[in-house]
Amino acid sequence: MTNTVCTILLSIVEVKDPQYISAKISLLERELTLTEVEKKIVKDIKESISVGSPVTTEFIKDKYSFYVESDSNVLGTLLGRDSIDSAITDIKVSQLRTMLAKELVELGSDVKRDLDINELRSRIGKLTSHKLVTRNTQIPENELKVKTNAYAEVTAEGEGLDYPIQRIEHFAGKAIPGTVIGILAFAGGFKSTFALNLAYTNAARGKNMLYLILEDTGLNIVDRVVINHIACTALDRSELIDATWVRDNKLLPDQIQHYNKKHNELATKYGKHLLMWDSAKLEYHTFPDMTNLLRDADNLFKKETGRGIDGVIIDQLSLLKYTDITKKYSYTGEILNEWVSYFRKQALKFLDEDRQIVVFLISQINRESYMEASKPKKKGRYDITCAAEANELERALATMITLYKDLDTRDTVLINIPKSRRGMVPENPIQVEAYGNYFHFGPLNLKGEQVTLNDFMNNEVKFEDLIK
């Protein structure tokens, strides 16, 4: 039997608890569309409560007999106190469906009558702005339950994605599935270099990474990954290839050969695990577009590697503000907040399946935070409010990693972790080598490039090695 507003009204009154009746009547008024008669009944109930003598079901049945008797469902048993909330939700869903159906029919007939495109956009926007509620009929399972090996289950989560810098993992742990990680920096602060190192590091370890390039061409990014691959595998400084040499077409024949060899080595070894799509190849104007795109990438990985996506890198979030979502937003940050929310859902329940992935959102730092972090006392020490535009990042991110290009020391970035749900925040920013000309994050693995205090004090590294 379908419940009706009438059943709910009578069921609420039957509870006979003035406080409860008052709360539920307010909820009813807020959530449902009421008829004139229902509004009058609500008014009577409220007045009777205000004078300290709540009306009875008999009173309503008697005074509004024409209304009650017309409702055949009411003849059945009234709802118990525990069922009233879910019955209100059911009716709300039903009312919304009816309203949507009506609006769609009206829109359909208006479209036929050559509706102006802007009006059409606005009407579609209005339609999509309806919050379609659903009622979960299944009671969720309690997560706290007896397990044979709870520790193994918790530590299995630790098998997440790696960061290009191990010291980040010392503080924040690995990037575990089901989380959104933010990588934030000011303009020119090595965001994209970090992103490509992140993609490269994980692809090299057999993880399936989708790298969505929204602000550059795929060709440029591939060139950068190749230069980084050369830097990662070089054992001698003479093997390194500077990005500016490639840009200016100044490579010598043997360097060109080396570059091509490394390019193909990269494609052969890691190509199956690293999918790089630039904005020219993408359709991401709306959330369904993005979902389709993620599904395509997932299917491609499954076909190539037998396993779906492990991580998605969005480089960078702020470019999604130009997406064509017709809902009216008062400022661009709102669109970005919606995207952050969308990716958080994807991380937790990828493609609405019971799967989790890691989403890395590359984002911009606001100017005020950059100025503050440029002061000697606070150098590189961004705080959690540093994100430009999308403040939803502060809440949704499991880990926030900030990068500050140190202008006092060449090839150096200061990494701070102002938020770490599974770890700790470092006392001071972590100083990390970052080579823009090799698109490489972290130390170079060159012979004789590293020096320790012992090497220095024992004269294994001499002043002559430092002053050349």
Added chain:
Amino acid sequence: METINALSITQLSNKYTALVSGDKFKFLEELKLAKSLLDPHAIAYAPALIYSSGIRNAICYYLGTYFSLKMNEILDYVVITGRQFVDQIFLPSDIRDHQLVDRVFNTGITFIILSQFDYNNQFLESTLIDLIESRTLDKKATIILYEITDSKTAHSLTKKIEDYFIANKLTIINLVGNALNAAVKPPNPKPSMQTTATDNTQKPKNKRIL
């Protein structure tokens, strides 16, 4: 691949290259001399008063490199004369170089170069003591390098700051002559702790005289 407790030679070299003064080979000799005379364990990334003569840049270079390797971080530094610092502090706010003063207070290592020519302000030493106090609270090293040009007047000029170092058990190292007892190694140097005071009655472990 990251090596824990290691730094890039190239980055270290780049960082302190501005301190390389004059002829490269002569500077290398000065560096070797500084390394042979100065036991940086005695300083332990804490305030120190060093008397030296003619090798101040080499001392700054050596300590900068040593502290960076010790802290596993290439440390920023400022080298400033005592006079320049005090002048800045007492300048009206609108013409003060705030960025410079901010760096002196907050950078990784601050080297204050003193000589008899810096003593033209009665507040010099108390201002320097304030600086040391502030930086010590932030666990940062402040090195006062007194360049001795006239050993007769040096210690009478620095008496106030020397008394402060002795009272607070901070390191005083003399690399010049017999004016003070030479460097004394602290009993238990710890990075976060203040180290040692010169004890004239104690026999120095490493007597270093230029």
